[in-house]
Amino acid sequence: MTDQxxxxxxxxxxxxxWAIAKKDMLIYYLKPNIIVSGMLFPLFMFLAFAVGRxxxxxxxxxxxxxxxxxxxxxxxxxxxxxxxxxxxxxxRLISAPVSLHAVVLGESMSGxxxxxxxxxxxxxxxxxxxxxxxxxxxxxxIGVLLTSFCFATMGTLFAxxxxxxxxxxxxxxxxxxxxxIFISGIFIPIDQIPGIAQYxxxxxxxxxxxxxxxxxxxxxxxxxxxxxxxMLLVFxxxxxxxxxxxxxxxxx
Amino acid sequence: MNAIEVSHLTxxxxxxxxxxxxxxxxxxxxxxxxxxPNGAGKTTTIRILxxxxxxxxxxxQLFGRDIVKDTIxxxxxxxxxHETSNIYTDxxxxxxxxxxxxxxxxxxxxxxxxxxxxLELFGLWERKDDKTNGYSKGMKRRLTIAMGLIxxxxxIFLDEPTSGLDVQSNLxxxxxIRDLNAKxxxxxxxxxxxxxxxLTCDRVAIINRGMIAAxxxxxxxxxxxxxxxxxxxxxxxxxxxxEEGLRGIATVSEVRKLGDKFRLITEDPPTVxxxxxxxxxxxxxxxxxxxxxxxxxxxxxxxLTGLDVRTKGVRTVD
Numbered sequence: 001m002t003d004q005x006x007x008x009x010x011x012x013x014x015x016x017x018w019a020i021a022k023k024d025m026l027i028y029y030l031k032p033n034i035i036v037s038g039m040l041f042p043l044f045m046f047l048a049f050a051v052g053r054x055x056x057x058x059x060x061x062x063x064x065x066x067x068x069x070x071x072x073x074x075x076x077x078x079x080x081x082x083x084x085x086x087x088x089x090x091x092r093l094i095s096a097p098v099s100l101h102a103v104v105l106g107e108s109m110s111g112x113x114x115x116x117x118x119x120x121x122x123x124x125x126x127x128x129x130x131x132x133x134x135x136x137x138x139x140x141x142i143g144v145l146l147t148s149f150c151f152a153t154m155g156t157l158f159a160x161x162x163x164x165x166x167x168x169x170x171x172x173x174x175x176x177x178x179x180x181i182f183i184s185g186i187f188i189p190i191d192q193i194p195g196i197a198q199y200x201x202x203x204x205x206x207x208x209x210x211x212x213x214x215x216x217x218x219x220x221x222x223x224x225x226x227x228x229x230x231m232l233l234v235f236x237x238x239x240x241x242x243x244x245x246x247x248x249x250x251x252x
Numbered sequence: 253m254n255a256i257e258v259s260h261l262t263x264x265x266x267x268x269x270x271x272x273x274x275x276x277x278x279x280x281x282x283x284x285x286x287x288x289p290n291g292a293g294k295t296t297t298i299r300i301l302x303x304x305x306x307x308x309x310x311x312x313q314l315f316g317r318d319i320v321k322d323t324i325x326x327x328x329x330x331x332x333x334h335e336t337s338n339i340y341t342d343x344x345x346x347x348x349x350x351x352x353x354x355x356x357x358x359x360x361x362x363x364x365x366x367x368x369x370x371l372e373l374f375g376l377w378e379r380k381d382d383k384t385n386g387y388s389k390g391m392k393r394r395l396t397i398a399m400g401l402i403x404x405x406x407x408i409f410l411d412e413p414t415s416g417l418d419v420q421s422n423l424x425x426x427x428x429i430r431d432l433n434a435k436x437x438x439x440x441x442x443x444x445x446x447x448x449x450x451l452t453c454d455r456v457a458i459i460n461r462g463m464i465a466a467x468x469x470x471x472x473x474x475x476x477x478x479x480x481x482x483x484x485x486x487x488x489x490x491x492x493x494x495e496e497g498l499r500g501i502a503t504v505s506e507v508r509k510l511g512d513k514f515r516l517i518t519e520d521p522p523t524v525x526x527x528x529x530x531x532x533x534x535x536x537x538x539x540x541x542x543x544x545x546x547x548x549x550x551x552x553x554x555x556l557t558g559l560d561v562r563t564k565g566v567r568t569v570d
Contacts, residue, residue, distance in 0.1 A: 009324070012357045019354035027342040088338035092399075095302045096355040097327035252306050 013102040020093065020106025021113065028080045029114055033166060038075035039118055042067045045181065058133065058217045061126035063186040065119050066147065066210040070177060073115035073148045074155035077107045078169035081159035094251060104156050104243045111152030119144055135219040142225075143212030146232040150205045153239035160246035180206045185214075190222050205235040253316055255280045255407050255438035256301065260310035263296050263462075270296040272462040273310070278455075280315075280406075283429065283439040285453035285470075287446060289557050293462040294442050295335070298409055301440070302332050314407060328356070331405035335412045335442075337392040341385035345376050345395050348384060349402055356403035363402065370398040374424060390421030397425060407438040414448060426452065450549040458556050465556040473552045480547040480555065483524045486513045491535035501527030513541075 028034055046064045084090035093103050123144075126132035134140060158173045182188065183197055184206035193201060201207045208228040215221040221228065256278035263271040271293045278284040288294045299305040301312055303323040312319045317326040339348050346367065353363035371377040374394040384392060393413070400408055410429070414422045429452055432439055443449050449456050450470045457467040466473055490512070491497060498514055499507045501524055506517040518524045521544045532539045 015357065016355050019351055023340065023343070023351050026347070027340060087341070088334055088336040089340055091304065091334055092332075092338055092352070093355070095304050095327065095332050097324045097357070098355065099324065251304055 013098050013105075016096060016098040017102045017106035017109060020103060021109035024076060024080055024107065024110030025113065028076055028083075028110070031079060034075055034079050034114075037079070037170065038072035038114065039068075042071035045071075057126055057130035061122060061130065061132050062210065062214040062217045064122040064126075065144065065213050066184070066186055066206060067181060068122055069115050069119050069144065069147045069209065070151050070180065070206055072118040073111045073151035074158070074173060074177065076111040076114050076152070077155040077159040078173055079166040080110070081107065081156075082164050082166045082169060085162070086164035094247070100244050100247050101240070104153070104240060104247065107156045107159070108149065108152040108240070111155050112149045115148040115152060116144065119148065132217065134216055136216050138216075139212045139221075139225055139228075140216030142229060143209055143216065146229065146236070147205070147209030147213070150209065150232050150236050150239065153236055153243065154205070157239045157243040157246065160243055160250060162250040180204050183207070184210050185222065186210055205232060208232050208235075253280060254278060254313075255282070255315060256284075256440065257313040257316075258297075258301070258310070259312070261297070261300065261307050261312060262309040263293075263300065263305070264308045269462055271300075271307070274459070274462070274464050275310075276457055276464055276467055278438060278440060280438055281433070281436045282454045283433045283441060283452055285449035285456035286440065286442045286459065287449055287456060287553055288459035292459045292557070294459060295411075297459070298411055298440075298442065302330065302409060303327055328403075329406045331400035331403060331408040333397050333400035333408065333410045333413055335415075337389070337396040339384050339392055339395050339399065341387075342383060344381050344383055345371060345387075345398075346380040348395060349399055352399040353402045358403055366402055366404065370401055373428065374398050375420075388418070389416065390418045393417055394421055394424060397428065401432075405437065407440065408432065410439060410441045412443055413441065414443070414445060446548070446550040446553055456549065458553055460557040466552070470549050474547045474549060477547045477552055477555050480551040481518060481521055482545045483516045483518060483521050483528065484510070484513050484541075484543045484545060485516065485528050486540040487532055487535075487537040488540050489537055491537055494535075497531055497535070498528070501531060503527075515545075 046067050081090060084093070094100070127134070155173070158169050161169055161172065163169060183193065183200045184204045185201060186206070190198065190201050190207070208223065208231040211221050211223055212225060212228045215225060254277045258274060258276050261271050261274045262269070274293070274297070286294055286297065296305065300307050301314070301319060303319050303326060306320055314326040315329050317329070319326045340351070343351070349367045349370065350363060353367065358366065368377065371380050374397065376391060376395060376398070379387070379391070384395060387395065397410070397413060400410070413429070414425050417425070426448070429439055429441070441449065441453060453470060455467065455469050456473060458465045487494065494514065495507050495509060498504065498516055501516065503518045503520040503523050504516045504527070508515040508517070516524050516528070525542060528542065529539065
C-alpha cells in the first residue's frame with residue numbers, strides 16, 4: 001500500500017467512523033434504557049452516597065462529573081450493539097469496506113460525545129448554581145475528554161460479547177462499573193482506602209480521570225497530571241485493541 | 253477474470269464441518285444461483301465471501317483480490333443484501349441510504365444522485381423522508397436492495413431477495429436483477445424459490461452438507477435426470493380413489509395431487525398418456541387437459557440433496 005493509498009484509506013475510515021457515530025446519535029441517544037443507565041443511574045448513585053455527608057461543592061462536583069462520565073460514556077454501545085445484532089444491522093457495519101478499528105472507533109465516538117453532553121450538566125450546575133470555582137481549566141478539559149473516550153471504548157469492549165440482549169452486557173458491565181466508584185477516590189480519598197483495595201485503585205481508569213478533574217477544582221492531584229494522562233491513554237489503547245480483537249474473534 | 257474464485261474452501265466450527273473443500277467460480281457478469289437446504293453451508297459461504305468470517309482452509313478471491321488478505325479492497329467491489337432486511341427502522345429511507353453510502357465512501361454529490369435514482373427505481377421516493385418502521389415488508393426489502401446498490405457494485409450478493417414478498421415487490425426486484433445482469437453486474441443469488449433460480453440464473457450450484465453437489469446451467473442440470481418427467485392431467489368428474497387408480501398406470505412412479513390436477517411422474521410420458529385415456533374411459537370421466545413436463549430444477553434439487561420435501565408438505569428450501 002502506497003502512502004497515498006494509506007492516507008485515502010485513513011480518510012475513508014474516519015468518515016465511516018463519524019457516520020457510525022452520527023447514526024448512533026440519531027437512533028440511540030433518547031432510548032429510554034440509555035437515559036436510565038446513562039443519566040438517571042449516576043445521578044441517583046451520587047445522591048445516595050453524597051447527600052447528608054459533609055462536603056463542599058468543590059469536592060462533590062468533580063466526583064459527580066466523574067461518575068456521570070463513567071456511566072454515560074459506557075452506556076451507549078452495550079445497548080446499541082446488541083440491538084443491532086438482533087436487527088442484523090451490525091452485519092452491515094462489519095461487512096463494510098472499513099477496518100474493525102473504524103467500527104470500534106465510531107461506536108466509541110457516540111458514547112464519547114453523549115458523555116460530554118451529559119457531563120456538562122453537573123459542570124454547569126456547579127458553575128451556575130453553586131458558583132464552584134474552577135482553578136485550572138486544562139486538567140478539566142483533558143480529564144473530561146480522555147475519561148469520556150476511555151469509558152466509551154470500555155463500553156464498546158464489553159459490547160463485543162456476542163449477545164442480542166443489552167441486559168446481558170449491562171449486567172457484566174455493572175460488575176465492573178460499580179466497584180470502580182469505590183476504589184477510585186471519588187467518595188473515599190485514595191490514601192484512606194483500606195488495605196489491598198488501595199492497590200486496586202491503580203488499575204482503575206476512573207482513578208486517573210477523577211484525579212485530573214479533581215485537580216481542576218482543588219488544584220492538587222494524587223498523581224501528577226502527566227501520569228493521569230498517560231494512564232488514561234494506556235487504558236484507551238488497551239480497550240481499543242482488545243475490542244478489535246474480540247469483535248474479530250466472535251465474528252469468526 | 254472471474255468475479256468469484258473459490259478454491260478448496262473449508263470451514264470448521266469446532267467439530268462441525270460447515271464447508272468441506274468446496275471449489276467453484278463465478279464469471280463476471282453472470283447471475284449465479286446458490287441453492288441448498290437449511291444448514292447446507294450457504295450462509296457460511298456468503299459470510300466468508302463477504303469477509304465477515306474467516307475460512308479454516310482454502311481461499312476465495314473476488315476480482316483477483318483475496319478476501320482474507322485484502323478484505324477491504326475486495327469489499328469495495330461488492331454490494332451485500334443480507335437475508336434479513338437489515339435497515340435502521342428509526343431512520344428514514346434517505347438516512348439509511350446516505351449512511352450506507354458513507355460507509356462505502358461514495359462522495360456526497362454522487363450518493364445523493366444515486367440515492368434519488370435508486371429510491372425512484374424501487375418506488376420509494378415519495379416516502380423517502382418517512383421513518384422506515386412504518387414501511388411494509390416489501391418496502392423494507394426494496395430499501396435493503398437499494399442500500400446494497402448505492403456503491404454501484406461490480407458484484408452483488410443477494411441473500412433470499414424475494415422471500416415472502418408481495419407481488420409488486422417481487423416483480424420490481426426481479427426486474428432489477430435482470431437490469432443488473434444486462435449492465436454486466438455479477439449477481440450471486442441464494443433463494444428459497446427454485447423456480448426463481450431457474451428463471452433468473454445463468455448457472456446454479458447446489459450445496460448439500462457443506463459440499464457442492466452439482467454446478468451447471470439449470471437446463472443442463474435438468475437434463476441429468478430425464479427419469480423425472482411428468483404428465484399433468486385434469487379429469488372431470490374426478491373419479492373416487494383417482495390417485496390410487498392413476499398410480500396403477502404402467503411406468504408411473506409417483507402421483508402428486510396439485511389442486512384439481514394430478515401430476516404423474518414417469519420416464520415414459522407417451523405410455524402414461526395412453527394409460528390415462530384408458531383409465532378415464534373406464535371411469536366414465538372426460539380428460540379436460542393433458543400436459544407433459546420435463547424435470548424441474550426442483551426435481552434436480554431434491555434428487556441431489558436427498559430431500560423428499562413434498563412428503564412433508566414443504567416445497568421450499570433454505
